[in-house]
């Protein structure tokens with residue numbers, strides 16, 4: 001079984017529990033309507049989605065003691081265009097409480113980074129104040145992706161549609177995704193290769209579609225490389241979470257477009 005299959009198996013259990021206990025009507029809803037697309041398409045600098053990521057399957061513990069609200073404030077202060085909060089608990093040690101804490105602190109768009117397989121997770125993301133949700137092409141059938149994509153967009157959320165290969169990109173384009181995340185990490189093998197961004201971005205009309213390069217961003221050279229491929233945004237987790245000097249890390253990665 002691949003790690004993605006393991007994660008999805010756990011998600012199915014989580015969703016089953018959520019369906020028994022989650023009451024959207026009783027939830028204190030936080031506002032959501034900050035547009036990642038608008039912010040990123042009109043910026044002169046490489047936009048950074050800085051991630052709150054305590055742990056991961058590929059790296060184990062990364063920063064278990066992080067305080068999401070203060071980390072998020074720093075991200076915003078140093079120039080993040082958006083913040084991604086990994087809310088999966090079993091594999092990434094995150095939570096929806098992390099997302100709510102971040103939302104209350106900052107004014108920039110918030111991405112709920114999780115493994116969405118059901119509408120109820122989209123309701124929960126929206127109630128918690130997420131502006132953007134993630135759909136991973138490798139996780140679901142094209143039909144199910146279309147249904148969840150429509151569900152999220154009809155509720156006023158933006159969707160970061162994540163792809164890793166040619167076939168997944170074709171699905172994103174058929175569905176009409178306007179924000180495509182190219183994950184450089186193979187979720188089955190954990191191998192990271194920035195050439196994936198170069199190969200796939202070349203097939204996207206980047207004047208209309210916002211392309212985000214995800215995973216493995218460490219240096220200014222990495223960012224310059226994906227910039228040449230037409231990318232306007234990067235999603236950075238581990239490098240941010242391990243940085244002892246976030247101001248310098250942002251300075252290094254936030255290149256002029």
Ligand SMILES: O=C(O)c1ccccc1NCC(=O)[C@H](O)[C@H](O)COP(=O)(O)O
Pocket residue numbers: 003004051053056057058059183185187190214215216217235236237238239
């Ligand atoms: O990061 C993992 O090990 C991982 C494993 C299985 C599924 C997803 C995984 N990561 C989610 C992400 O896509 C990254 O958190 C994100 O792109 C940031 O990556 P990085 O900057 O390399 O931490």
